[in-house]
Amino acid sequence: MADLAGKSRTCFTQDVSAPELPLSAPLNVGFDYTRSVGPVLGRFVDALRERRVEGVRGSDGRVHVPPLEYDPVTAEALSEFVPVASEGEIVSWSWIAEPVDGQPLSRPFAWALIRLDGADTSILHAVDAGTPSNVHTGQRVRIRWAEETVGHIRDIAYFVPADGPDTEPTEAPPPVAKREEGAPVSVVITPIHLRYEHSASPEESRYLRGLAEGKLIGQRCPSCEKVYIPPRGACPTDGVPTTDEVELPDTGIVTTFCIVNVPFLGQKIKPPYVAAYILLDGADIAFLHLVLGCDAADVRMGMRVRASWKPRDEWWTSLENIGHFEPTGEPDAPYESFAHHL
Amino acid sequence: MPDVAVVGFAQAPNVRSTPGTTNGVEMLVPIFAEVFERTGLSKEDIGFWCSGSSDYLAGRAFSFIAAVDAIGAFPPIHESHVEMDAAWALYEAWLKIRMGEVDTALVYGFGKSSAGQLRRVLTLQMDPYVVAPLWPDSVSIAGIQARLGLESGLWSEKDLAEVAARSRADAAGNPAAQLSGTVEVAELLDAPYFADPLRAHDIAPITDGAAVLVLASAERAADLVDSPAVITGIEHRVDSPALGVRDLTKSPSTAAAGRALDLDGVEVAELHAPFTHQELILREALGLGDQVRINPSGGVLTGNPMFSAGLARIGEAANRVLDGTARKTLAHATSGPVLQQNLVATLEVLS
Numbered sequence: 073m074a075d076l077a078g079k080s081r082t083c084f085t086q087d088v089s090a091p092e093l094p095l096s097a098p099l100n101v102g103f104d105y106t107r108s109v110g111p112v113l114g115r116f117v118d119a120l121r122e123r124r125v126e127g128v129r130g131s132d133g134r135v136h137v138p139p140l141e142y143d144p145v146t147a148e149a150l151s152e153f154v155p156v157a158s159e160g161e162i163v164s165w166s167w168i169a170e171p172v173d174g175q176p177l178s179r180p181f182a183w184a185l186i187r188l189d190g191a192d193t194s195i196l197h198a199v200d201a202g203t204p205s206n207v208h209t210g211q212r213v214r215i216r217w218a219e220e221t222v223g224h225i226r227d228i229a230y231f232v233p234a235d236g237p238d239t240e241p242t243e244a245p246p247p248v249a250k251r252e253e254g255a256p257v258s259v260v261i262t263p264i265h266l267r268y269e270h271s272a273s274p275e276e277s278r279y280l281r282g283l284a285e286g287k288l289i290g291q292r293c294p295s296c297e298k299v300y301i302p303p304r305g306a307c308p309t310d311g312v313p314t315t316d317e318v319e320l321p322d323t324g325i326v327t328t329f330c331i332v333n334v335p336f337l338g339q340k341i342k343p344p345y346v347a348a349y350i351l352l353d354g355a356d357i358a359f360l361h362l363v364l365g366c367d368a369a370d371v372r373m374g375m376r377v378r379a380s381w382k383p384r385d386e387w388w389t390s391l392e393n394i395g396h397f398e399p400t401g402e403p404d405a406p407y408e409s410f411a412h413h414l
Numbered sequence: 415m416p417d418v419a420v421v422g423f424a425q426a427p428n429v430r431s432t433p434g435t436t437n438g439v440e441m442l443v444p445i446f447a448e449v450f451e452r453t454g455l456s457k458e459d460i461g462f463w464c465s466g467s468s469d470y471l472a473g474r475a476f477s478f479i480a481a482v483d484a485i486g487a488f489p490p491i492h493e494s495h496v497e498m499d500a501a502w503a504l505y506e507a508w509l510k511i512r513m514g515e516v517d518t519a520l521v522y523g524f525g526k527s528s529a530g531q532l533r534r535v536l537t538l539q540m541d542p543y544v545v546a547p548l549w550p551d552s553v554s555i556a557g558i559q560a561r562l563g564l565e566s567g568l569w570s571e572k573d574l575a576e577v578a579a580r581s582r583a584d585a586a587g588n589p590a591a592q593l594s595g596t597v598e599v600a601e602l603l604d605a606p607y608f609a610d611p612l613r614a615h616d617i618a619p620i621t622d623g624a625a626v627l628v629l630a631s632a633e634r635a636a637d638l639v640d641s642p643a644v645i646t647g648i649e650h651r652v653d654s655p656a657l658g659v660r661d662l663t664k665s666p667s668t669a670a671a672g673r674a675l676d677l678d679g680v681e682v683a684e685l686h687a688p689f690t691h692q693e694l695i696l697r698e699a700l701g702l703g704d705q706v707r708i709n710p711s712g713g714v715l716t717g718n719p720m721f722s723a724g725l726a727r728i729g730e731a732a733n734r735v736l737d738g739t740a741r742k743t744l745a746h747a748t749s750g751p752v753l754q755q756n757l758v759a760t761l762e763v764l765s
Contacts, residue, residue, distance in 0.1 A: 093433055094433050094434070094435075096433070099473050099474075101473050101474075105542060105546075107542060107543065109543070113543050113544070116544075136656070136658075136659065137658075138543075138544040138656075138658075140654075140656055140659070144654040144656060144659050163562075163658075164558045164559075164561045164562045164565070164662075165557075165558060165561060166553075166554045166555075166556075166557025166558045166560075166561060166609050166610060166611065166612070167557070167607065167609060167610035168551070168554050168609060169607075169608075169609070169610075172531065172533070172534050172549065172551055173534065173549070174534075174549035175548065175549045175550070175551075176548055183550055183554040183555070183557070183558060184558070185558055185657065185658050187658075193656070193658040193659045194657075194658035195544070195658055196545055196548065196550055196555075196558075196657055196658065197548065198548065204607075204610050209561070209565055224547065225543065225544045225545075225547050225548065226547055226548070260543065260547075262542070262546070262547040264538070266470070266473060266530055266531075266534070266535060267530065267531065268436075268472075268473035268529045268530045269528075269529055269530075270436070270473065270474075270529065271433055271434060271435055271436070271529070272435065273434070273435045273439065273440065274440075276435075304483055305435060305437070305439035305440060305443075305480075305483060305484075306439050306443050306483040306484045306486065307483070307486060308482070308483045308486065308487055308488060309486055309487075309488040310486040310488075311443060311446065311457065311483070311484055311485050311486025311487075312443065312486070313440075313443065
């Protein structure tokens with residue numbers, strides 16, 4: 073599977089009844105999976121938009137539905153399209169008593185491999201059959217089309233028994249191919265939403281709980297004695313968990329920085345402003361924060377800064393409790409004192 | 415080219431859920447220490463590191479990077495990662511040693527399946543155009559595969575329950591197992607369906623876990639342990655990702671991998687079968703007769719930590735050679751939906 077990228081959001085809440093357990097919170101990840109279709113799958117989804125099904129003929133004469141771009145036997149590119157029926161028979165099936173998010177039906181249904189008339193391979197889809205006793209291998213089923221077809225596999229809402237009455241879709245099909253009306257579909261978009269329970273490590277949890285009390289808690293590696301903030305589940309030098317707790321002051325220096333001049337979606341501060349690595353006094357690792365309270369052009373490597381905390385009633389288990397850092401006016405730290413932290 | 419041997423294996427307890435992070439550090443730190451203790455090696459002795467894990471399981475990008483903290487990666491290390499079961503990370507490490515670039519390697523895999531909804535997360539390893547947008551779950555897909563065999567008479571529901579009962583009984587001897595104990599086949603068959611035709615006992619449990627394995631060139635291995643488990647063959651093959659193209663009652667890729675190896679004399683086989691019927695498919699594909707002891711560890715039906723379960727099969731098969739209870743063993747790992755990709759290895763006593 074590919075690396076996961078996209079929008080995510082989480083917030084931690086304290087469970088005071090179980091202070092020893094690490095903090096955890098829901099993490100919801102979502103993105104639109106946007107893919108170009110190419111000539112084979114493009115033709116397939118274009119036909120679906122017109123409530124037709126097209127397969128492709130393989131090197132061994134078999135008609136593949138859904139169509140394959142490359143032959144599963146010879147790996148040759150395939151291009152001979154064959155129209156097939158919107159009715160066929162169940163090859164095998166299983167029953168899902170409690171459907172999960174995003175599936176074609178929200179009431180119990182059968183997943184089935186269905187061989188459409190005129191095809192030699194089968195398509196996976198849902199069959200709306202009410203109860204498992206209404207499904208059997210060899211059963212004739214037909215497509216229930218989505219009310220609005222857009223050029224996407226979900227233009228097939230689901231299948232119904234061929235001899236049964238038609239039924240209404242239980243939910244609108246997702247997407248949503250972005251295109252000019254009438255033009256061939258070049259892109260299909262599938263929304264992806266996953267829900268997780270994200271856990272912080274025990275060390276991170278100590279740090280986050282400290283922030284809710286206005287404390288900056290680092291932890292020291294028992295082996296190399298470096299102080300990490302936020303603390304690490306394992307010291308990246310020694311591979312052992314950091315253990316000794318160290319409360320750090322809210323003063324430190326700017327080790328390096330950049331001036332943000334570019335506006336972007338979701339930006340909270342008007343550019344130009346400074347994002348900087350702040351090395352707290354007594355820490356061995358810098359973290360990223362904002363430096364405000366002076367002209368961006370005046371920020372320097374080695375500049376002494378102090379935390380500007382938000383009002384106490386806004387504190388929670390987050391580094392957001394510090395709104396930004398601002399200059400103290402003290403003399404700069406000499407370069408040699410922080411050069412090894414760059 | 416040097417032969418490659420397994421010299422150490424350790425795994426975290428297979429559990430339904432841990433309170434730990436998705437980067438696995440809490441599970442990995444203790445088992446790294448365990449293999450170092452057992453082999454007498456330290457992190458400075460390891461020539462190459464390779465891991466298997468999944469960002470989709472963790473719910474965040476580049477999740478494997480944070481796991482590197484567990485190594486203590488300073489001075490800088492030589493490291494790689496696969497977004498597959500760590501058995502494929504082992505393959506990469508095996509190549510490094512075969513090519514003579516290094517003479518030791520450490521391979522690890524980890525996964526916190528409990529963080530998300532596993533059978534839904536696994537949907538995203540399927541075709542993103544015509545399959546994944548329907549959100550078919552991994553259990554339902556396996557149910558379709560199981561029914562094909564049931565209705566064609568290749569196996570019965572009783573056959574499947576017998577696989578489950580034997581696995582749980584065997585797991586009693588495996589301290590890392592999540593499920594174990596004596597269960598009656600009749601009792602299992604009385605249970606309701608979870609995803610008709612599959613019952614709960616047909617489905618590997620949701621498991622958090624991690625595993626680590628140390629490889630060394632045969633020459634180096636002889637200095638580290640008494641009887642290294644030499645990897646005398648390793649092959650992997652893949653079947654079409656199109657579900658409706660394959661005969662799902664068979665595993666041609668496993669059979670092809672097995673044919674490329676010498677399986678004569680295999681005494682023990684550790685098969686990566688997350689569903690009861692898949693064990694039967696794999697045994698048939700590999701031609702394993704009744705004389706071969708299958709999954710003495712209990713197999714993944716008694717604990718299935720995603721992305722380390724396949725590596726653990728190699729570790730379990732190696733342990734039988736390392737502890738002198740077998741002279742030749744077979745390990746199998748799978749990745750992807752319904753046995754799409756399969757790796758087979760043989761391990762033997764150094765002659």
